[in-house]
Amino acid sequence: MPFKKLHANIQEKLATLEITTPTPFQSNSIPVIKSGANVFCTAPKDSGKTTTLILTTLQKLKCEAVGSAPRAVILVENKEKALALYETFLTYTKHNSLRVYVGYEQLHIDVQKSEIFEGIDILISTPVTMNKLFLTNGLSVSQLKIFSIDDAEFLVQKSAYQALMSITSSVEKCQYVLYSDKMHPVLKRFESYFMEYSKIVST
Incomplete structure (x- = not known):
């Protein structure tokens, strides 16, 4: 049971939300992500991908604030998805x-730069915005532990793809997890760049 092996704080929250049983996708993906490997997670809509992303991010950061630079980054397609x-x-x-x-x-x-400077643990952003922050010295990636991309199909867009390549070329060591409905050829291409030795979990 993947939930049983998560941080006590997460287990308490899941109990409060009355989430007791992992979906098949969560049972398959959470242990692999927890292992620290780079992972392509592919599953249809409503398989529990977003919840998996949140739970594994909290697990990686041990549910506590540390330092001032982000230790987790999550990239999404646009403002609406970022806010949601x-x-x-x-x-x-x-x-x-x-x-x-x-x-x-x-x-x-x-x-954004001044607010991030105050200290954050998790950054949710779009690739273009994160790259702009990075290029203007508004963001340190030195403490990054986990880098996730939600609904990663949007990376077929040239601007998003180029921004992501720019960001990842400056990240020295980090775990990457990409979530998508299915494996797109553009996503497969990342194996040659930052997704080396990656595993694929699909449902």
């Missing part, structure tokens, strides 16, 4: 010290 994921994350982080921050194109980059 942020709201869902807050449900799980309400009773621990983790600091979640959301950034997107429409929010002025200087505002």
Whole structure:
């Protein structure tokens, strides 16, 4: 049972939310992600991918705030998805010290830089915005432990793809987890770059 081996804080939260049984996808993916491997997670909609992303991020960061630079990054397609994921994350982080921050194109980059400077643990952003933060010295990636991409099919867009390649070329050591409905040829291409020795979990 993957949930039984998660941090006590996470287990308490799942109990509060009355989530007791993992989906087949969660049973397959959580142990592999917890192992620290780079993982391509492919499963249809409503398989529990987003919940898996949140649980494994909290697990990796041990449900507690540390330092000021982000230790987890989650990239999404656009502002709407960023804000929706942020709201869902807050449900799980309400009773621990983790600091979640959301950034997107429409929010002025200087505002984002000053707020991130105050200290964050988890950054939810779009590739273009994160790359802009990075290029303007508004973001340190030196402490990154886990880098996830939700609904990664959007990386077929040239601007998102190029921004991601720019960011990952500067990240020295980190676990990458990509979530998508199915394996797209563009995603497979990342094996030659930052997804080396990756595993595939599919449902």
